[in-house]
Amino acid sequence: MSGAGITVPYWRRVTGPDDLGEFYAEATGRAVLKPVDSAGSAGVLAVDDEAEARRQWPVVRSLSPSRTAVIEEFLPGREVCVDAVIVAGRPVFVSVVDCEYGGGQGFIATSAKYASRSPDHDAAKARLTAIAAALRLADRMPDM
Structure with a gap:
């Protein structure tokens, strides 16, 4: 990776x-x-x-x-959830969601902000392409 x-x-x-x-x-x-x-x-x-x-x-x-x-x-920074569908090693669907977590030390999402096309979409798609290649993923539905 x-x-x-x-x-x-x-x-x-x-x-x-x-x-x-x-x-x-x-x-x-x-x-x-x-x-x-x-x-x-x-x-x-x-x-x-x-x-x-x-x-x-x-x-x-x-x-x-x-x-x-x-x-x-722990890597500090903005928290997002990324869902995707990878077919033949290429992401064909990518969803980037800003998540907000409840108080305490857990990571249970209490709300999310969805957009029809996130400003992060292209970057996420490029990263998923790199991840799919690095892990030799063919047909998958990763949730990150």
């Missing part, structure tokens, strides 16, 4: 508390701890440090059918 110009935060797979310690041996500061296989942002939490990540690990683990999570560096 980095080779395609996509910023990728430092991350680590988490199956137990020791993995959190290994992550924080390499990273500092705010991070996002999230199940790898839940839906609707359930269990996706911002954590400020290793102690908080360890406190939240049982919650995140309980929302993952495989009991597996990912912890990654």
Whole structure:
């Protein structure tokens, strides 16, 4: 992904508390701890440090059918949700939505702003083309 110009935060797979310690041996500061296989942002939490990540690990683990999570560096910036349909490796439909999240440390969208064509559409389509090429996606419906 980095080779395609996509910023990728430092991350680590988490199956137990020791993995959190290994992550924080390499990273500092705010991070996002999230199940790898839940839906609707359930269990996706911002954590400020290793102690908080360890406190939240049982919650995140309980929302993952495989009991597996990912912890990654928090990248500050504007939050958007991107949905797409990729056919033969090319995005044929792209929707960019500005999302607003409720208070607290979770990422549950409380409202969204849709536009018939977002000013970010062309940039999102270019990024999705790069992502599809980097990941060798053929026919998919990614939700990012």
